[in-house]
Structures are given as structure tokens and as C-alpha cells.
Amino acid sequence: MSLSVSFDAIEKQFGPVRVLHGVSFDLAPGRIYGLLGENGAGKSTLMKILAGYERATAGTLSVGGAPVAFDSSRDAEAAGIVLIHQELNLADHLSIVQNMFLGHEKRRGFLLDEPAMREAARVRLNDVGLHKNPDTKVRDLIVAEKQLVEIAKAMLREARLLIMDEPTATLTPAETQRLFALMARLKEDGVTIVYISHKLDEVERVTDEIIVMRDGRFVTRAPTAEVTRHQMANLMVGREVSDMFPAKPPLAADAPVALKVDGVAVPGWARNVSFAVRAGEVFGFAGLVGAGRTELFEGLIGVRARTAGSIALDGRTVNPRNPRDAMKRGLTYLSEDRKGRGLHVDMALKDNLTLMTLERYAHPFLDSGAEREALRQAVSDFGIRTGNLASRARMLSGGNQQKLALAKFLHPDPRVIVLDEPTRGVDVGAKRDIYFLIHRLAAEGRAVIVISSELIELIGLCHRVAVMRAGELVATLGIEQLTEERLIAHATGTH
Numbered sequence: 001m002s003l004s005v006s007f008d009a010i011e012k013q014f015g016p017v018r019v020l021h022g023v024s025f026d027l028a029p030g031r032i033y034g035l036l037g038e039n040g041a042g043k044s045t046l047m048k049i050l051a052g053y054e055r056a057t058a059g060t061l062s063v064g065g066a067p068v069a070f071d072s073s074r075d076a077e078a079a080g081i082v083l084i085h086q087e088l089n090l091a092d093h094l095s096i097v098q099n100m101f102l103g104h105e106k107r108r109g110f111l112l113d114e115p116a117m118r119e120a121a122r123v124r125l126n127d128v129g130l131h132k133n134p135d136t137k138v139r140d141l142i143v144a145e146k147q148l149v150e151i152a153k154a155m156l157r158e159a160r161l162l163i164m165d166e167p168t169a170t171l172t173p174a175e176t177q178r179l180f181a182l183m184a185r186l187k188e189d190g191v192t193i194v195y196i197s198h199k200l201d202e203v204e205r206v207t208d209e210i211i212v213m214r215d216g217r218f219v220t221r222a223p224t225a226e227v228t229r230h231q232m233a234n235l236m237v238g239r240e241v242s243d244m245f246p247a248k249p250p251l252a253a254d255a256p257v258a259l260k261v262d263g264v265a266v267p268g269w270a271r272n273v274s275f276a277v278r279a280g281e282v283f284g285f286a287g288l289v290g291a292g293r294t295e296l297f298e299g300l301i302g303v304r305a306r307t308a309g310s311i312a313l314d315g316r317t318v319n320p321r322n323p324r325d326a327m328k329r330g331l332t333y334l335s336e337d338r339k340g341r342g343l344h345v346d347m348a349l350k351d352n353l354t355l356m357t358l359e360r361y362a363h364p365f366l367d368s369g370a371e372r373e374a375l376r377q378a379v380s381d382f383g384i385r386t387g388n389l390a391s392r393a394r395m396l397s398g399g400n401q402q403k404l405a406l407a408k409f410l411h412p413d414p415r416v417i418v419l420d421e422p423t424r425g426v427d428v429g430a431k432r433d434i435y436f437l438i439h440r441l442a443a444e445g446r447a448v449i450v451i452s453s454e455l456i457e458l459i460g461l462c463h464r465v466a467v468m469r470a471g472e473l474v475a476t477l478g479i480e481q482l483t484e485e486r487l488i489a490h491a492t493g494t495h
């Protein structure tokens with residue numbers, strides 16, 4: 001069974017802000033579509049309308065030839081349409097299996113049929129390659145594992161039209177590969193898939209056709225085989241995009257060491273890790289998901305326990321007790337989990353920006369004029385797209401939330417900056433802006449540490465890249481040694 005869909009002059013307004021302007025296009029059954037567009041183009045909003053999470057303000061949505069108006073995601077699911085959210089949507093305090101069956105519990109008589117649910121969950125988890133006990137609480141999972149739970153959960157619903165909103169943003173290459181195999185199987189069964197991603201190489205690999213949106217409008221569509229990645233980028237941005245990576249800023253041979261880490265251990269995650277990063281240096285961290293990169297830095301800033309070793313900033317030994325303390329001493333870490341730790345999504349943009357530097361704005365009463373000015377500056381520096389400066393962070397598109405998180409963590413003007421997956425979910429144009437920004441920060445004499453799963457990004461940006469494997473720092477490669485093959489070999493231990 002397969003579904004055709006047609007959008008006809010779809011409009012969407014949030015209060016006074018119009019985000020979709022008469023979008024019209026059709027989706028044929030059994031094909032994989034790549035939905036492309038810059039951050040804030042309206043991709044997620046349009047797909048939320050299709051999946052019953054939002055109502056269109058005007059226009060007609062037809063499914064299987066008949067006009068529909070879904071009141072809820074349950075209505076859409078009943079019609080065979082399932083959305084895997086960009087911003088993970090799981091209940092942290094519930095287990096994997098409880099999340100997967102939330103609102104769709106299997107029963108035997110009046111009782112929950114827990115063994116049946118656990119078994120069905122195990123099958124789907126196995127399909128997506130997550131080997132965890134289904135009774136594990138979601139709060140104990142890392143981001144990539146949560147993403148796999150979301151996908152497994154969608155698989156349970158047996159969708160005829162499946163929308164994946166940046167499903168691979170947090171996945172490893174192996175997990176991504178498995179997901180693509182799963183998509184190919186679904187396609188063979190006639191399932192229509194809408195695949196939203198900023199990773200154009202993946203779009204090129206898995207989709208049959210691309211559909212491009214810009215500023216809330218449909219721009220064009222084309223068979224994937226007929227467009228190059230470069231053309232995709234240009235279509236999204238509406239202008240020529242060139243040289244993604246700026247020239248690396250020169251690094252003086254006598255640049256002083258800004259951060260020195262010696263023999264640090266984070267129980268369960270990292271052992272005997274030592275490295276030094278100089279002022280003006282861009283230093284990368286490569287490794288597989290679970291290698292302990294994030295946890296190492298969480299240990300360094302006091303989110304996790306450190307049991308051995310020492311940390312020195314500008315030659316002075318420090319012992320950060322918590323992120324705030326680390327920040328005061330000049331070490332700032334921007335979390336990969338922007339929804340969980342990066343931003344307060346229910347707070348205003350301005351309050352997010354100035355949260356860590358309130359003392360600058362209180363003399364002694366809060367100077368909200370100055371705060372607003374700082375926000376205007378950040379919105380322009382970081383290219384944050386928002387219809388309304390007074391809105392809450394939740395209302396920004398995924399990529400724009402990432403830019404706001406960057407602006408927030410750089411606002412205190414740290415000496416050493418650790419950026420964990422800084423371009424996840426960010427569109428090509430904005431990625432390039434972030435790369436230039438990273439180099440500017442280094443050129444100004446800061447030490448910048450970039451943790452990334454995109455090897456191309458590490459190679460394009462960094463002076464040196466450290467590789468972690470199973471909690472140990474196994475290699476550090478200099479500019480002339482940086483290749484994808486070498487990084488992969490060290491990360492997987494096949495060197």
C-alpha cells in the first residue's frame with residue numbers, strides 16, 4: 001500500500017509571522033524525496049502540517065487523492081503518515097520500550113502486554129542497530145542512541161509515508177549505512193520517504209528526487225541524478241556558494257599553550273588523556289560515537305567526575321567544579337545536545353544570549369536595552385534568522401537554534417572554546433559562516449577545540465586533530481598527515 005500526497009497553496013502563519021507562502025507540489029508513492037532548504041526555509045513546518053502536528057493557515061493538503069485536515073499526529077498516523085522529529089521528542093524519564101509504545105500500548109484484556117511490547121521493541125531496535133535493553137531509561141542514552149530509538153519507534157507504526165527530519169545528524173557512518181539499507185527496504189515495500197538533511201552527500205546517495213524550498217516557498221524539483229551537490233547548495237541558498245573552508249590562520253611557532261591537559265581520567269569514559277592546545281590553534285577531536293570525546297570534556301568542565309590528572313589554563317593549574325566555574329576561568333564548552341544543555345528553549349532569545357554574562361547587564365538593575373542591542377548584534381554576527389526578536393528559542397528552526405547556542409557560548413568571550421558538533425543541522429551557507437567564525441576566533445588568539453564526526457570538516461578547519469578510541473587518545477595528526485583514511489584507521493583501530 002502506498003500513498004500519494006499533494007500540497008496545494010499551503011500557507012502557514014505563526015501569529016503575525018508568515019513562514020509558508022503558497023507551497024504547492026506533489027509526492028508520488030514509493031519514492032525517496034530529499035527536501036532541501038536553508039535553516040528556517042520552512043521544511044520542518046511543512047512536514048509537521050503533513051504529519052498532523054500543525055494546521056495550515058490556508059491551502060489544501062490531499063492524501064491518496066482526497067483533501068484531509070489532520071487534527072493531531074494520531075490522525076495522520078491513522079492515515080499512514082509518520083514523522084521522525086528533528087528535535088528529539090522522547091520522554092526522558094520513561095524506558096525505551098515505554099517511549100516506543102507511548103499512546104499505542106499493546107494490551108491483553110485490560111492489562112498491558114509487556115512481554116509482547118518488549119519483544120516487538122527488540123526486533124525494531126535490532127533493525128536499526130541499537131543493542132540496548134528495551135528497559136533502559138531514555139535519559140541514560142546518548143544523543144545518537146535517542147535518535148535510533150526515534151527511528152525504531154517510527155518503524156513500529158508501519159508508515160506508508162515516512163518523514164525523516166535530519167535523522168543522521170547524530171549518527172555514525174555505520175549507523176547511517178544501516179539506516180539507508182532500511183530505507184531501501186521500505187521503498188521496495190512502496191513506502192514514500194521524505195528525507196530532510198543538510199548532508200548533501202547523503203541526499204545524493206539515497207534520494208530519487210530533490211525538492212528545494214527557500215524562504216517558505218517551493219523553488220524547484222529535479223531528479224537527484226541530474227544535479228550535482230554544488231548545484232544543490234546553490235539552489236538552496238539562491239546564489240553561488242564557493243570555498244567552504246577559509247585558509248587556515250597561520251599559527252606562530254612560539255604561540256603559548258592556552259590549555260594543557262595531563263593524564264586526565266573520567267571514570268567509565270576516558271583514561272590517561274593528555275594534550276596541549278596553543279593560543280591561535282584550531283584543534284580537532286575525531287572518534288566514533290562512544291569514544292568518549294564529549295564525556296572527556298564534560299569531565300574537564302566538571303559536569304562529570306574527574307579522578308586523575310591536571311588541567312592548566314595559560315600555565316595556571318585550574319580545577320573547574322562546574323561549567324560556570326570553568327567559564328569564569330576562560331574555558332567554555334558548547335554541548336552537542338543543544339536542546340538538553342545548550343539552550344533554554346522556553347526562554348526569550350535575549351535571555352538565552354545573556355544568561356551567562358548577566359553581571360555585564362546589571363548595574364544594579366538589568367539594562368534590557370543593552371541586552372536587546374547585544375541580541376541585535378548577535379543576530380547579525382551569526383546570521384540567525386528569526387521573524388521576531390522577542391520570540392522564544394523554541395520558535396527558531398533547528399539550525400537557527402544552533403547558531404543562537406553558539407552566540408550564547410561565545411558571548412562571555414572565552415580564552416579556550418570547545419565546540420561539540422558545532423555545525424550539526426546547519427545549512428551549507430551557515431556552515432561556511434561558522435567555519436569563518438572559528439578561524440576568526442583562532443586568529444584573535446583564542447584556542448578553539450572542535451569535536452566533529454564530519455571528517456571533512458576537521459580536515460578543512462584544524463591545525464591538528466586528535467583521535468580518541470574507547471576512551472584513550474590514540475593519535476594526534478598534524479596538517480600534513482590529515483586524511484580521512486588515516487583518521488578512520490585510528491578511530492577504528494585498524495591502523
Ligand SMILES: Nc1ncnc2c1ncn2[C@@H]1O[C@H](COP(=O)(O)OP(=O)(O)OP(=O)(O)O)[C@@H](O)[C@H]1O
Binds near residue numbers: 394
Ligand atoms: N512555533 C513557532 N512559532 C513561531 N515561528 C515559528 C514556529 N515554528 C517555526 N517558526 C518559524 O518558521 C520558520 C521556518 O522554520 P522551520 O523549522 O520550518 O525551518 P527548517 O526549514 O526546518 O529549518 P532547519 O534547517 O533549521 O531545520 C522559521 O523562521 C521559524 O522561526
Ligand SMILES: [Mg+2]
Binds near residue numbers: 044045086165398399
Ligand atoms: Mg527543520
